[in-house]
Amino acid sequence: MAQGHTEIAEHGEDIACAAVSALLQAAWVGLTDVAHVEVTGRRRSGDFEMRWPEAVRDRADVHAIVATAELAIVQIADQFRGAIRVVREDEAERAGPDETGGQKPGTRASKGIPR
Numbered sequence: 001m002a003q004g005h006t007e008i009a010e011h012g013e014d015i016a017c018a019a020v021s022a023l024l025q026a027a028w029v030g031l032t033d034v035a036h037v038e039v040t041g042r043r044r045s046g047d048f049e050m051r052w053p054e055a056v057r058d059r060a061d062v063h064a065i066v067a068t069a070e071l072a073i074v075q076i077a078d079q080f081r082g083a084i085r086v087v088r089e090d091e092a093e094r095a096g097p098d099e100t101g102g103q104k105p106g107t108r109a110s111k112g113i114p115r
């Protein structure tokens with residue numbers, strides 16, 4: 001999940017925000033078009049969330065796509081300290097009781113969460 005804007009430049013000219021957005025969009029496309037995984041979520045300005053089935057989370061291709069995006073976002077956050085914050089949450093920490101359906105939550109849907 002990614003929320004907000006970095007506000008280090010005018011909307012549409014913010015390279016840090018654009019970089020994170022491009023990486024997340026690339027991860028979505030990689031998961032759907034390369035790994036052929038069903039991804040759900042939302043993609044709107046300042047609000048991006050994606051989820052994929054627990055059953056595929058341990059696949060090497062899925063892991064490679066997600067880990068690459070995570071590492072790249074962490075590097076961008078290091079370059080733009082104060083503008084981008086990476087927070088790691090377990091999926092169960094964000095999901096309420098109705099969202100998990102009482103089932104054991106899977107691994108983190110996204111490890112790197114810029115905010």
